[in-house]
Each structure stands twice: as C-alpha cells, then as structure tokens.
Amino acid sequence: xxxxxxxxxxxxxxxxxxxxxxxxxxxxxxxxxxxxxxxxxxxxxxxxxxxxxxxxxxxxxxxxxxxxxxxxxxxxxxxxxxxxxxxxxxxxxxxxxxxxxxxxxxxxxxxxxxxxxxxxxxxxxxxxxxxxxxxxxxxxxxxxxxxxxxxxxxxxxxxxxxxxxxxxxxxxxxxxxxxxxxxxxxxxxxxxxxxxxxx
Numbered sequence: 001x002x003x004x005x006x007x008x009x010x011x012x013x014x015x016x017x018x019x020x021x022x023x024x025x026x027x028x029x030x031x032x033x034x035x036x037x038x039x040x041x042x043x044x045x046x047x048x049x050x051x052x053x054x055x056x057x058x059x060x061x062x063x064x065x066x067x068x069x070x071x072x073x074x075x076x077x078x079x080x081x082x083x084x085x086x087x088x089x090x091x092x093x094x095x096x097x098x099x100x101x102x103x104x105x106x107x108x109x110x111x112x113x114x115x116x117x118x119x120x121x122x123x124x125x126x127x128x129x130x131x132x133x134x135x136x137x138x139x140x141x142x143x144x145x146x147x148x149x150x151x152x153x154x155x156x157x158x159x160x161x162x163x164x165x166x167x168x169x170x171x172x173x174x175x176x177x178x179x180x181x182x183x184x185x186x187x188x189x190x191x192x193x194x195x196x197x198x199x
Contacts, residue, residue, distance in 0.1 A: 001014075010038075012172050013100070015108065029097075032108070034068055043051055043112070043121035044101070044104055044106060045106060045126065045127070045128075045129060046123065048097070048101050048106060048121070048129060049121040049122055049129055050111065050121075051097060051119045052094070052097075052129075053119070053120045053121050053132075055094060056119055056120075056121070056132065056141075057141075058087070058090045058091060058094060058136060059075070059094060059131070059134070059135045060091065060137055061108075061111055061135040061136050061137070061179060063091065063132075064094065064098050064108070064135075065108045065110075065111070065131060065135075065138060066093065067097065068099065068102045068103070071095055071099050071102065071154075072099055073099050073191070074095060074166045075092060075095040075096060075099060076093045077128055078091065078095070079092060079107065091124070101129075105127055106127050106128070106129060106132075107127065107129070108128075108129055109124070109128050109129065109130045109131075110129055110180060110181070111130070111131050111132075111133060111135060111136060111179055112130070112153070112181055112182075113147060113151065113156065113157075113162065113176060113181050113182045113185070114132065115130060116131065116133045116163075116181070117130070117132045117133070117148065117192055118132055118133055118134060118144035118145045118147070118148040119132050119133075119134045119141050119144055120132055121135075132144060133147055133148070133176075136179040137173050137175065138172060138177065139169060139175050139176065139177030143166070143168050143172055145154060146167055146168065147166040147168065148165045149161070149166075150162070150165040150166040152198060153165070156182075156185060157188050158185060158188050159173055159177075159182065159185055159186065159187045159188070160187065160188045162176075162182070162185070
C-alpha cells in the first residue's frame, strides 16, 4: 500500500480491522446486480415476471391489477399511514414496482382460467404480463395447480365442471368469479325451460 502512496492512517486502520468483506462476495453481488439491471432495461417483461413470481404469495390481484391512477392512490394511501407492518411494507414495494411497470407501458392482462399459469407470471408479447391464478385472493397455489392440471386434460365446459374436475369448493369459485377470470363460463349445463320458450 505504501508503494501506492496510501496514507499511514489508512494502513493503520486496515491493520486494526479483524474482518473485511471478501472481494469474491463483492464481485458476486456486483455481477448479480448487473444481470438484474440488464434484464430490467433490455427485457423488462421478463424482469417483472420473475420479480412478481418470486413474490407471488404477496401479490394481490385486487390491488395490483388496477389502472395506474388507482395503483398510485393505493400506494400513497399506504405510504401516508406512517408505520407499516411487514406485510404492508411488502405490498407497498410491490405497488411501487407495478407503478413503475405501468409507466413503462407494460400492463397486466386479466387473469383467466383458460390462459393464466398456476403460480408464474408470464409475458405472451411485448408490453403485456399475465398474472397467475394464485394471484387471486382466496385461490391457493395448490388449488391453482389443480385448475391448470384439469384444464390441460380438456377445456372447462361449465363452472360445475371446473369445480368437479379441479376439486375446488364454492369459495374458490366465488373468488374466480369476483376476479372476472371466467366471464364466458356458464354456471351449469342445465337448460331452463323458459330459455327455450324465449328462443
């Protein structure tokens, strides 16, 4: 160090320090940070899909899949509360990222029992991200897996068919309905006699 004109006080300080952060760790963190930044800049959909998938258990579609002004309002409302508990802090940071994503003209498509994956976010094309079924409050990761597995066997004909084949209860069906994830799926395949008379 002396050959490079490092001041004596610095050399003395270094000799007193028992442990210093290893260079290998610093390099590993730097490389990891560069990779993340590269994806965020050049492949933003992949970055956001990965980020939200890792934090899928904290992702609430009723809060996050809103228009930009609504996401901003919810985030400001949370920020104005003062002290946030751990869950609220995580939601706040996710909302921050959702707002950033929307400013970059990337949007969430509606959650769909026909197209959404069970637990992973994916991007079908530039500027769009499809949230998973498990992002719906009231639908667990295991239930979402059952729905996707039943869907792969054959498309759902009715909501009763979905409930029977995916082995999900009325609470999950209601959560799916409230999320708008099955807009064209009739409740059952029974035909009312009055609907025949109207035709």
